[in-house]
Amino acid sequence: MGNPPPLPLPRPEAPATWSIQRLLRWTADHFATRGLDSPRLTAEVLLAHALGVTRLRLYLDFDRPLEAAELGAFRDLVRRRAEGVPTQQLVGGREFHGHWFAVDGRVFIPRPETELLVDACLSALPGDGAGARVLDLCAGSGCVGLSLALERPAARVDAVELSPDACAVARQDAAALGAGDRWTLRCGDLFAPLPAEAVWQVIAANPPYVPTGTIPHLAVEVRDHEPRLALDGGPDGLAVVRRIVREGAGRLAPGGLMALEIGEGQAPAVQTLFAAAGLSPAAPIRDPAGHERIVTARSAAAGSIS
Numbered sequence: 412m413g414n415p416p417p418l419p420l421p422r423p424e425a426p427a428t429w430s431i432q433r434l435l436r437w438t439a440d441h442f443a444t445r446g447l448d449s450p451r452l453t454a455e456v457l458l459a460h461a462l463g464v465t466r467l468r469l470y471l472d473f474d475r476p477l478e479a480a481e482l483g484a485f486r487d488l489v490r491r492r493a494e495g496v497p498t499q500q501l502v503g504g505r506e507f508h509g510h511w512f513a514v515d516g517r518v519f520i521p522r523p524e525t526e527l528l529v530d531a532c533l534s535a536l537p538g539d540g541a542g543a544r545v546l547d548l549c550a551g552s553g554c555v556g557l558s559l560a561l562e563r564p565a566a567r568v569d570a571v572e573l574s575p576d577a578c579a580v581a582r583q584d585a586a587a588l589g590a591g592d593r594w595t596l597r598c599g600d601l602f603a604p605l606p607a608e609a610v611w612q613v614i615a616a617n618p619p620y621v622p623t624g625t626i627p628h629l630a631v632e633v634r635d636h637e638p639r640l641a642l643d644g645g646p647d648g649l650a651v652v653r654r655i656v657r658e659g660a661g662r663l664a665p666g667g668l669m670a671l672e673i674g675e676g677q678a679p680a681v682q683t684l685f686a687a688a689g690l691s692p693a694a695p696i697r698d699p700a701g702h703e704r705i706v707t708a709r710s711a712a713a714g715s716i717s
């Protein structure tokens with residue numbers, strides 16, 4: 412496939428003809444024609460970013476003409492978005508569970524459905540989390556573990572991530588969010604970099620869970636712009652999940668919770684893995700689209716007979 416034709420975006424020499432209102436309408440139509448999701452919202456987010464203002468300000472200044480430099484910056488964002496670069500990478504981050512996480516192409520973009528994983532873990536961590544030790548495997552940007560550390564300031568959160576690039580991004584996010592020594596990231600493979608004797612009240616993970624053969628069919632934004640290591644879950648998508656359940660079941664404190672984000676249709680297989688590892692599964696949690704998205708299971712409570 413050749414390069415797309417140049418965008419017929421407004422010429423800088425005639426900026427007065429391009430008000431915010433007119434530019435938004437043109438760009439939303441352009442994105443819709445290219446089949447992008449949420450074309451109007453995307454146009455607003457990118458224009459607000461190019462102008463360094465809020466989306467509300469766009470509406471308050473609807474008739475303001477854009478200057479040449481502003482048009483140039485916006486034109487570049489529109490071109491890259493139309494080529495498939497995710498909006499969150501263009502604006503440099505995304506809000507997740509009430510906090511801003513900076514992201515770029517080195518790291519998986521936090522998703523709204525992963526907030527359900529955080530919520531499931533929070534419900535197992537009463538109060539300020541005093542005395543609790545929490546583990547976030549496959550940490551990526553750190554969004555899961557950092558959100559838990561910020562919501563439960565007395566808990567101690569360990570995080571593990573295999574990609575050194577993602578680790579660098581997560582450390583920047585942790586510093587920006589002021590997580591301090593409540594959150595500790597180790598770069599490595601699942602349980603390998605963790606102290607051998609440690610156990611956790613909560614083990615959370617949003618692992619790679621896309622079956623290898625499905626990856627070529629993913630949206631271009633994901634397939635071509637997010638790290639393959641964040642997606643590829645092996646032939647059936649469960650290669651990393653299987654290891655987390657097997658290796659993690661014995662690393663839960665008595666009555667501890669394991670909570671995993673999974674792909675569509677994977678819940679029955681993961682429930683079976685939980686049971687085989689001696690954990691008691693709960694009913695899966697559905698995402699807003701109705702898919703079973705989060706699976707949880709508990710280890711036996713202290714003193715109970717398994």
Ligand SMILES: C[S@@+](CC[C@H](N)C(=O)[O-])C[C@H]1O[C@@H](n2cnc3c(N)ncnc32)[C@H](O)[C@@H]1O
Pocket residue numbers: 519520521522525548549550551552553554555571572573574577599600601617618619620638640641642651
């Ligand atoms: C789907 S992303 C999730 C990132 C983040 N937790 C989130 O929810 O946005 C999966 C992450 O797991 C990491 N990963 C893959 N295999 C791993 C392994 N064996 N050990 C640790 N991390 C791994 C990837 O690099 C990627 O950052």
